Amino acid sequence: MLLEPSVSTAPAAHSAAAGVPWFALWTHSNCEERVREQLHGKGFRILLPTVRDWSRRAGVRRTVVRPMFPSYLFVQHPIDKDSYIEIMKTKGLVRILGERWDRLEKIPAGEVEAIQRVAETMTTVMPHPYLQEGQRVRITEGPLAGIEGILVRSRPQRGLIVLTVDLLRRSVAVEVDCCAVERV
Numbered sequence: 001m002l003l004e005p006s007v008s009t010a011p012a013a014h015s016a017a018a019g020v021p022w023f024a025l026w027t028h029s030n031c032e033e034r035v036r037e038q039l040h041g042k043g044f045r046i047l048l049p050t051v052r053d054w055s056r057r058a059g060v061r062r063t064v065v066r067p068m069f070p071s072y073l074f075v076q077h078p079i080d081k082d083s084y085i086e087i088m089k090t091k092g093l094v095r096i097l098g099e100r101w102d103r104l105e106k107i108p109a110g111e112v113e114a115i116q117r118v119a120e121t122m123t124t125v126m127p128h129p130y131l132q133e134g135q136r137v138r139i140t141e142g143p144l145a146g147i148e149g150i151l152v153r154s155r156p157q158r159g160l161i162v163l164t165v166d167l168l169r170r171s172v173a174v175e176v177d178c179c180a181v182e183r184v
Contacts, residue, residue: 020076020077020078021076021077021078021079021106021107021109022047022074022075022076022106022107022108022109022112023074023075023076023077023079023096023097023098023104023105023106023107024072024073024074024096024097024105024107024165024167024168025039025072025073025074025075025087025093025095025096025097026071026072026093026094026095026096026097027071027072027073027092027093027094028071028092028093028094029070029071031071031091031092031093032048032067032070032071032072032073033048034091034092035073035090035091035092035093036048036073038090038091038092039075039087039090042086044075044076044077044083044087045075045076045077046073046074046075047073047074047075047076047112047115047116048067048073048074049067049068049069049115049116049119050065050066050067050068050119051065051066051067051068051119051125052064052065052066053065053066068115068119068125068172069165069168069170071094072165072168072170074107074112075087075096076112079096079101079104081101081102084096084101084104097167097168105167107165107166107167110148111163111164111165111166112165114147114148114149114163115163115165115172117143117144117147118144118147118163118172118174121143121144123143123144123174123175124174124175125172125173125174126172126173127172127173130164130169130170130171134150134151134152134162135150135151135183136148136149136150136151136183136184137149137150137151137161137181137182137183137184138181138182138183138184139161139176139180139181140180140181140182141177141179141180142176142177142180144174144176145180147161147163148184149161149162149163149164149174150162150164151181152173157177157178157179158175158176158177158178159175159176159177159178159181160173160174160175160176161173161174161175161176161181162174
């Protein structure tokens, strides 16, 4: 199953400041868009990366938009007790990932930026199992230059690089030119 990415982000009510942390939101099944709309309406900066996929219903094949990471989306906001409570009031939200409201797990900005850039470039994206081991590489050329991932397959011309969001235990794979990759 090949997926064609697209990005669905809500513009910030405030400018996205450098150093403001990203957090992962876990939603009920198929509630990602509902949660995104509610939080956007409350002024939170939300990222819901999506991909285009083929679907067949009643014998008709068409493309549909699906979340890149089903049941997850991201919020960039400094979380204090009041904002935590406001986010948790959202219908369709299960929780913000972390131990408790004052010990939430931050997602490294580089991981979120890599996911955003992949979705914006319309590169072919494939679901991929989460990996903990493998060669860490950096793409050196093209629209994805500077992105780091794990090289999991190398052929003479093409390689498969996996981009991971550790907190979600989810990954996506991108095919790239092996000549444009260097060891980190």
